[in-house]
Amino acid sequence: MTMTRPEDATAVRSADRRPAAWERLLSRWDARPVWVFAALTVLTGAMLLLNLHRSPDYLVDETYYTALGQHIVDENAISIGGGALTVHPPLYFMAIGAWEWLTGHSTAPILDALWANRYLGALLCTLAAVLTGITARELASRARPAVRMAAAIVATLLVASNGFLLAFGRTVLMEPGAIAIGAAFILTAIKLRHASRVTQVVVLGALIGTGVLVKATVAFIVLAPLVAALLQRERRAIVTQALAVLTGALVWTAFPLWAAVTGNGARFWDTQTLSIRRLFGLVHTTGVNLPSGNPVSQFLRTLPLYVSGYGAVLLGGIAGLVLIWRSGLLRKGLWRADPDSALLLGYGGLTYLFFSYSFLFGAGNQHLTAYAAAPAALLCVSLFSMRPVDGPVGEHPEVPAGRADGPRLVSRVVAGAVGLLLAVGIVGWGAFYAVQRDDGTTQMSQWISANVPACVPVNGTGSGFRWQVALPDREVTIGRDGPTTLARGVHLYLVSPKDTRYAYAPSSPALTAWIQANGTMIHETDSRSSESLQLWQVGQYPAPPQTSDCALSLRPPTGDASALAFLALFATTVVLAPALVGGATWLVGRRRRAGSSDEVGTRS
Secondary structure (H helix, E strand, O other), X not given: OOOOOHHHHHHHHHHHOOOOHHHHXXXXXXXXXXXXXXXXXXXXXXXXXXXXXXXXXXXXXHHHHHHHHHXXXXXXXXXXXXXXXXXXXXXXXXXXXXXXXXXXXXXXXXXXXXXXXXXHHHHHHHHHHHHXXXXXXXXXXXXXXXXXXHHHHHHHHHHHOOHHHHHHOOOOOOHHHHHHHHHHHHHHHXXXXXXXXXXXXXXXXXXXXXXXXXXXXXXXHHOHHHHHHHHHOOHHXXXXXXXXXXXXXXXXXXXHHHHHHOOOHHHHHHHHHHHHHHHOOOOXXXXXXXXXXXXXXXXXXXXXXXXXXXXXXXXXXXXXXXXXXXXXXXXXXXXXXXXXXXXXXXXXXXXXXXXXXXXXOXXXXXXXXXXXXXXXXXXXXXXXXXXXXXOOOOOOOOOOOOOOOOOHHHHHHHHHHHHHHHHHHHHHHHHHHHHOOOOHHHHHHHHHXXXXXXXXXXXXXXXXXXXXXXXXXXXXXXXXXXXXXXXXXXXXXXXXXXXXXXXXXXXXXXXXXXXXXXXXXXXXXXXXXXXXXXXXEOOOOOOOOOOOOOOOOOOOOOOOOEHHHHHHHHHHHHHHHHHHXXXXXXXXXXXXXXXXXXXXXXXX
């Protein structure tokens, strides 16, 4: 008598089962991916673009970067505040300047240019979300067509509705550019997996160098293929990816070379060493880990806004543990992962390590959370789209169309968890961006302009430059001491609980206590970004002289920070470095092949 094993019976029933309607629909979509991703681009773009109109409040860094872009276009100077900018690589600021030139905002008021620049950030985040969806489909190479397309759609929407990306993807920060080029790099690495060593070294090396010239933190993304090669224990792949990293490092040298050529070498060294110390938590100047801050209270205060982001990180972390088990990495006799799992583990592992260390010990700036959106989404969908390895590591057997995708209960739990996370993200987007406005700075500046005579000075909060841009018709001071500032004729003081708690200059607990003890609050407006914005009056301000000229006046850019010089150096390194390393790799490979042929001929 022949006995049928339970798993064989399950396979037979699955093979006989007629695909559900949603499976047939997704299978048809998988055959036309271009149209699906075009629709996802429109949907994601609409979600992110709406943020620009409902949440126009801005950060001080956005005003600096906007002014910097204008200086690049109009003055050929990568300079702000009277000195060359060496704390960050210049490439993304060059892109901002190009965008301002294209949109006609290179000479516009800073706020007008800032609003225009936010469209660039939204477009880049849309690109990052869609590229993540395409990557999810590529990683699900052993799944059925319907599952592949489901992974692509869900991953795209998980990124688009991620609370971290919604909050910081709308800004004129470097994160939109960094996340977009990181997503493009991961997808390119997958597409070039079977390409020649020279092709990988040249293309990936150029992308690595370009990425770290957008922002240095991209390094935690572009090292993923090298980590994947180590997890696979593939010597050839390790050498290939190491050469690509070397190529990227040579492309990056355009930045220090530019600093040296323009006479800013010492300034570059000082700012970069400070950035490294901040990265490792040796110095705290901003972020939730400031001695004056409370990371737990800040986490709880912003939890509703970022709940979908934290949820994605948590579920993605669980998925990562499952993926480690499925990949063969812990399988006795193998101790190596399959290519798809290895790359995702490298991508997610590096990002999670960076995310965790930054908020436990490092700078702890909240905008760094945005880097977790894409890898967390890929890890989440891997729970249902990436199969356990059945054959030898490195093979990619196709899963038969009728094969069951695991126990029904487990499948339902996974689908429920991912669906709940997606629902939380979409609800959060609707609550905080489609319905609720975040424009406290605009409301406060409009009230001051309407109710306080021009040229009456105001002491700023968090940053003087942010309020100089918002209040161009008056002087904005940055007095840290109340009595001293009052003696200089300043009677109006802006206060923010967030700036006070973290002592963002000129704010401090001592200054706020003095203002509250000696003044009267004359206006307050809600602000999700600042928690609250208050205007206090201490004493009676005198009538301003009618002849006063108190329009916003920026310090002129320095003449030793040529943007064209950096552009020329970048063009040189991005062509020369891949050519040199790629050419050397080709020559070495050719000699080895020739040597092997000679050895075979001798034996014959």
